[in-house]
Amino acid sequence: MLRRSGLVALLAVVGPGVLAGLSDDDAPGITTYSILGADYGYRLLWILLLSTVALVLFHELGARMGVVTGQGLAGLIRERYGVRWAALGVASLLVANVGTTCAEFAGVAASGDLAGVTRYLSVPAAAIGVSALVLRGTFHRIEHVFLLASTIFATYIASGLIAGPHWSQVGRGLAVPDLPLTRGALLAATATVGTTLAPWGLAFIQSYAVDKRLTPADLRYERIDVVTGAVMTGVIGLFIVVACAETLYPAGISIHDAGDAARALRPLAGNLSSTLFGAGLLGASLLAASILPLSTAYSVSEALGREAALDDSPREAPVFYGTYALVVVAAVAIVLVPGAPLVPILFLSQALNAVLLLPLVVFIYGISRDRELMGEHASGRLGSAASLAVIGLLALCVSALGILSVLPLLT
Amino acid sequence: MLAEHLGKPVLDAGGARLGTIADLAVRLGPRYPPVTALEVRTGRHTARRVPWDAVASLDRRGARLRLGAPELPDAPAEAGELLLRRDVLDVQIFDVGGKRLTRVADVELVEDGGELVLAGVDVGAAPILRRLGLGPLARRARSVIIDWDELHLASGRGHALQLETPSAPLHSLTPDELAELVARLPPARGSEVLEAVHPATAAAARELQVLTPEARPRHRYGRILRLRRRAPS
Numbered sequence: 179m180l181r182r183s184g185l186v187a188l189l190a191v192v193g194p195g196v197l198a199g200l201s202d203d204d205a206p207g208i209t210t211y212s213i214l215g216a217d218y219g220y221r222l223l224w225i226l227l228l229s230t231v232a233l234v235l236f237h238e239l240g241a242r243m244g245v246v247t248g249q250g251l252a253g254l255i256r257e258r259y260g261v262r263w264a265a266l267g268v269a270s271l272l273v274a275n276v277g278t279t280c281a282e283f284a285g286v287a288a289s290g291d292l293a294g295v296t297r298y299l300s301v302p303a304a305a306i307g308v309s310a311l312v313l314r315g316t317f318h319r320i321e322h323v324f325l326l327a328s329t330i331f332a333t334y335i336a337s338g339l340i341a342g343p344h345w346s347q348v349g350r351g352l353a354v355p356d357l358p359l360t361r362g363a364l365l366a367a368t369a370t371v372g373t374t375l376a377p378w379g380l381a382f383i384q385s386y387a388v389d390k391r392l393t394p395a396d397l398r399y400e401r402i403d404v405v406t407g408a409v410m411t412g413v414i415g416l417f418i419v420v421a422c423a424e425t426l427y428p429a430g431i432s433i434h435d436a437g438d439a440a441r442a443l444r445p446l447a448g449n450l451s452s453t454l455f456g457a458g459l460l461g462a463s464l465l466a467a468s469i470l471p472l473s474t475a476y477s478v479s480e481a482l483g484r485e486a487a488l489d490d491s492p493r494e495a496p497v498f499y500g501t502y503a504l505v506v507v508a509a510v511a512i513v514l515v516p517g518a519p520l521v522p523i524l525f526l527s528q529a530l531n532a533v534l535l536l537p538l539v540v541f542i543y544g545i546s547r548d549r550e551l552m553g554e555h556a557s558g559r560l561g562s563a564a565s566l567a568v569i570g571l572l573a574l575c576v577s578a579l580g581i582l583s584v585l586p587l588l589t
Numbered sequence: 590m591l592a593e594h595l596g597k598p599v600l601d602a603g604g605a606r607l608g609t610i611a612d613l614a615v616r617l618g619p620r621y622p623p624v625t626a627l628e629v630r631t632g633r634h635t636a637r638r639v640p641w642d643a644v645a646s647l648d649r650r651g652a653r654l655r656l657g658a659p660e661l662p663d664a665p666a667e668a669g670e671l672l673l674r675r676d677v678l679d680v681q682i683f684d685v686g687g688k689r690l691t692r693v694a695d696v697e698l699v700e701d702g703g704e705l706v707l708a709g710v711d712v713g714a715a716p717i718l719r720r721l722g723l724g725p726l727a728r729r730a731r732s733v734i735i736d737w738d739e740l741h742l743a744s745g746r747g748h749a750l751q752l753e754t755p756s757a758p759l760h761s762l763t764p765d766e767l768a769e770l771v772a773r774l775p776p777a778r779g780s781e782v783l784e785a786v787h788p789a790t791a792a793a794a795r796e797l798q799v800l801t802p803e804a805r806p807r808h809r810y811g812r813i814l815r816l817r818r819r820a821p822s
Binding site: 257260264393480484485550551 | 679689690720721746777
């Protein structure tokens with residue numbers, strides 16, 4: 179019998195964790211981290227740490243549920259909680275994902291602007307590029323292009339290092355929980371949790387583990403994949419915060435999006451740092467712009483019972499590819515329509531993501547404890563307690579966000 | 590259809606309300622499994638099982654029993670039975686004719702020689718819309734009925750029970766259909782099917798290390814390497 183080494187086995191399993199994790203560092207994510215660093219320095223870093231822990235926890239659950247049951251999240255919700263919950267969940271996912279895909283194409287447009295390319299060229303080119311990749315590739319080819327593309331995130335680490343971090347302050351920010359009780363700070367904290375742990379990321383990691391046909395024997399390696407992906411996500415977020423905290427924060431510069439951040443970095447940290455920041459934004463937007471429609475397509479097909487795989491042809495899986503096309507076309511159209519209310523759309527889709535996250539993690543919690551579905555891989559007491567803690571934290575964030583949005587209307 | 594009955598009232602012989610329809614049990618074995626018991630939800634956390642003999646009628650308005658509540662016997666749970674709502678409705682199946690995985694949207698029950706039998710499942714969009722309360726849209730959507738003889742339950746209890754039931758469809762598939770089933774199911778279930786239906790083939794496959802979980806990733810990695818080698822052209 180041939181023996182394979184642990185490394186080869188790991189390499190064969192890597193994918194779902196790394197891709198689902200890194201695609202959470204997307205255009206809205208980079209914007210959120212930039213604002214966090216520019217407005218609050220290192221004070222709120224501990225929230226990023228907590229979010230990363232929550233990401234490890236729930237991505238591991240998602241991957242495990244996919245591997246053990248062979249079904250995606252939307253399909254499992256339909257099997258366990260019925261067709262109404264599944265329909266409601268998938269309808270909200272569809273709306274939120276179109277909104278978030280808009281944010282990704284807006285990110286492409288912003289990084290095009292930085293390089294002097296008009297959005298009427300950069301956005302359609304990006305849409306055609308990512309669609310061609312997903313529609314024409316086989317599963318393995320698509321996966322390898324994605325993994326290769328995700329190395330672009332190294333630019334953020336470089337950009338942060340160029341800014342010259344004060345490591346003692348970074349350590350303090352990570353270890354000391356400090357939250358100024360202002361509307362802005364609470365909003366930034368909630369947004370950080372919401373952008374790191376995204377509903378479509380949770381749905382994606384599970385569907386992808388199913389499509390990759392991983393087995394329970396792969397779970398040991400799949401955990402390494404998930405932890406690696408989540409930690410990389412957190413580390414990259416950390417360096418984005420560092421880049422902004424070392425330059426924009428002391429200068430007192432406030433920013434509104436990631437493009438602002440790249441522009442503002444130029445006089446403070448030099449051309450290289452600014453260019454790297456812009457390149458990272460383009461790569462992150464492109465990766466998420468291909469994964470978001472894919473995640474949506476998986477979820478819609480599962481809920482409707484038209485289980486589909488990347489290796490199926492469009493003729494075999496019309497719902498899958500139809501949903502993919504619908505999300506891309508709708509998002510591109512919204513971004514390119516002159517005078518479209520882009521800012522409210524982006525804000526609302528982020529809010530919807532945050533609200534949607536709560537029922538989704540409750541469903542995941544319920545399914546992961548279900549011995550009928552999960553057998554010996556069901557969550558034990560410790561895992562359940564940890565998930566409950568995260569659910570409590572999220573509930574706190576979502577209600578804080580709700581109160582903060584309603585309060586100004588009352589006063 | 591099953592979905593239209595669920596949640597409807599169950600009345601005893603005297604017209605007193607016993608509870609609502611929670612589930613129907615069928616016994617695997619015959620080609621079309623007969624309904625053997627009615628599960629009645631009697632309270633928030635309480636239920637009782639009534640043998641099918643004691644049910645006088647079942648229609649859109651609900652179920653009517655032959656006896657009064659006090660005389661009703663209890664039907665014990667049997668080993669080879671499926672609960673239609675729990676184990677079949679909304680569960681993933683392999684459709685042998687269409688060679689694909691799909692999901693049960695409703696369960697078709699048919700009166701056959703005095704007994705109610707499970708005839709097949711509907712996997713179309715129409716029952717989904719109907720269950721969501723979108724009746725007008727449902728009339729324009731399609732029903733896609735798959736005969737009980739032409740499907741394999743892909744998950745949990747249904748999968749395990751069908752493996753053990755000699756008359757289950759998976760035991761009479763052509764080699765082509767069997768290959769398709771094994772390829773579409775999650776890897777572990779696929780090898781269970783092969784093990785149950787074709788032990789010799791399963792042994793040969795193990796010999797070639799195609800099916801064992803330890804071997805599969807390496808096997809796949811070989812494919813990736815080949816892909817890379819071809820890529821420069």
